[in-house]
Amino acid sequence: MTIIAGLGDNLIMATVDTLKAYEMLTGADMPDKQARALVAIVTDLQEFRLAEVASKADIAALRSDLKDLEAGMRDLEARMDCKLANLDVKIERVKFDLLKWIIPLLIGQGAFIITILKLLQ
Numbered sequence: 001m002t003i004i005a006g007l008g009d010n011l012i013m014a015t016v017d018t019l020k021a022y023e024m025l026t027g028a029d030m031p032d033k034q035a036r037a038l039v040a041i042v043t044d045l046q047e048f049r050l051a052e053v054a055s056k057a058d059i060a061a062l063r064s065d066l067k068d069l070e071a072g073m074r075d076l077e078a079r080m081d082c083k084l085a086n087l088d089v090k091i092e093r094v095k096f097d098l099l100k101w102i103i104p105l106l107i108g109q110g111a112f113i114i115t116i117l118k119l120l121q
Contacts, residue, residue: 018039018043021039021042022035022039025038025039
């Protein structure tokens with residue numbers, strides 16, 4: 001049986017000889033059934049751990065997904081920048097429209113006050 005163990009990016013291949021393990025257990029006076037069961041349990045555990053190790057294809061798929069996510073984030077950022085630029089333009093337009101109305105109103109109000117003051121004298 002081949003086992004892969006790893007720390008970080010370094011994977012280590014190790015072969016476990018189940019027959020040798022069985023012989024060692026029976027040689028240490030372990031009953032036959034118990035030795036077989038223990039070797040089977042260890043083998044199952046090692047196979048389960050092997051199934052959990054990410055393959056190169058899994059890592060490549062994750063990298064691809066990450067690149068897609070980064071591209072999506074860049075697209076979202078570009079759209080947000082465009083919307084903010086449009087918002088800035090709209091704010092400037094509203095400022096201009098307000099000044100276009102407020103200045104004549106202030107002039108008219110001033111003229112009205114002057115006219116009222118002249119009439120009251």
